[in-house]
Amino acid sequence: MLKKELEEKDYLRLLLPQGLLEFFKVTSASLKDYAYQIYLEELNIHPEHLQGSRLTSKGFYDEVSIEDFPLRSKACFLNI
Known part of the structure; x- marks a missing residue:
């Protein structure tokens, strides 16, 4: 299973x-x-230079849609 996830x-x-x-x-x-x-979900990862610091989450922004380069002659939207 782990090998399959790495390949994907x-x-x-x-x-x-x-x-x-x-x-x-x-x-x-x-x-x-x-x-x-x-559709992509942001991971809750602290920047490396702030590891060990006390951070307060202010939440995430609303979802945005970004048009990326076409994929196989079709439009491609990244919903973040």
Whole structure:
């Protein structure tokens, strides 16, 4: 199972912008209305330089949709 998850993440790294999977995880993906819709959830990761510091979460912003480069001749939207 772990090997399968690693392989899937490696494939996603080829398609998504560089570094995105360091801070987000893909929760779902679908093809709707001739466009790919990829949903990402932000991981609750403290910046490395602030490790050990006391941080207070102010929550997350509302979801935004970003149009990325086309994938296989279809529009691609990243919903973050």
